[in-house]
Amino acid sequence: MAEEILKVEHLDKYYGDWQALHDINFSINKGEVVTLLGPSGSGKSTLIRTLNGLESYRKGTIYFQGKKVDPNPKEWQALRQKIGMVFQSYDLFPNLTVMDNILLAPTKVQGRDKEEVRKEALALLDRVELRKHADSYPRQLSGGQKQRIAIVRALAMHPELMLFDEVTASLDPEMVRGVLKIIKELSDQDHMTMIIVTHEMNFAAKIADKVLFLEKGKILEETPGKQFFDHPQTDRAAEFLNSMDF
Numbered sequence: 001m002a003e004e005i006l007k008v009e010h011l012d013k014y015y016g017d018w019q020a021l022h023d024i025n026f027s028i029n030k031g032e033v034v035t036l037l038g039p040s041g042s043g044k045s046t047l048i049r050t051l052n053g054l055e056s057y058r059k060g061t062i063y064f065q066g067k068k069v070d071p072n073p074k075e076w077q078a079l080r081q082k083i084g085m086v087f088q089s090y091d092l093f094p095n096l097t098v099m100d101n102i103l104l105a106p107t108k109v110q111g112r113d114k115e116e117v118r119k120e121a122l123a124l125l126d127r128v129e130l131r132k133h134a135d136s137y138p139r140q141l142s143g144g145q146k147q148r149i150a151i152v153r154a155l156a157m158h159p160e161l162m163l164f165d166e167v168t169a170s171l172d173p174e175m176v177r178g179v180l181k182i183i184k185e186l187s188d189q190d191h192m193t194m195i196i197v198t199h200e201m202n203f204a205a206k207i208a209d210k211v212l213f214l215e216k217g218k219i220l221e222e223t224p225g226k227q228f229f230d231h232p233q234t235d236r237a238a239e240f241l242n243s244m245d246f
């Protein structure tokens, strides 16, 4: 039977008095890719950030690998070691080299052996074709290179789940393809479990096992990937795909 990595039940999220997410329910199994799609402001980033404990939630339950997550910050801190996240803004430490950015959490937070992690980091850097930049600083890299490093940094923690929040949104078009190729390989070759927020519809159509289409903080439809792009169930999703020139 498929192993369930994450399950969300009846999740409500408020910013002050205003409700940003309404009764969110879904689950993701090991090796699956879920993409969150929807118009601007529909709550995609809010949802993915909540799944990493970066946003608190008022009601609902999150289960990680079958275990109910206590929504206190300490529990999330521990869990975040198993959940890798990559942001639109890279969030690399500017005063650390590429290698030190990658080594920091596995050695300091996970307490792993530095030499062992360094070897692994070099192999990952090879994979994203950036080994020669191991001693560079983030400011010396292009946006696309920084984003590939941010992915490597998350992978070095050996995550059970990877979250990608619009990771190509700040990149020049020629940089986008290299980053998306790496994410696709993580799915095809490593069978990484991933939740992806993206505005790249062609990419989403290629990678998604399941699409959650959000509007106004609600999941309007949950559909297998191919079916969503061929035959969306709702008029709103069809309009959305049209508006994205898909």
Ligand SMILES: Nc1ncnc2c1ncn2[C@@H]1O[C@H](COP(=O)(O)OP(=O)(O)OP(=O)(O)O)[C@@H](O)[C@H]1O
Residues within 6 Å of the ligand: 015, 020, 038, 039, 040, 041, 042, 043, 044, 045, 046, 047
């Ligand atoms: N920190 C915050 N405080 C108050 N409101 C917020 C905050 N962050 C987001 N919002 C609001 O929550 C709603 C959902 O925002 P969110 O960024 O999750 O949408 P999104 O679907 O990711 O949009 P986009 O595609 O434009 O990134 C929006 O109305 C936004 O203005």
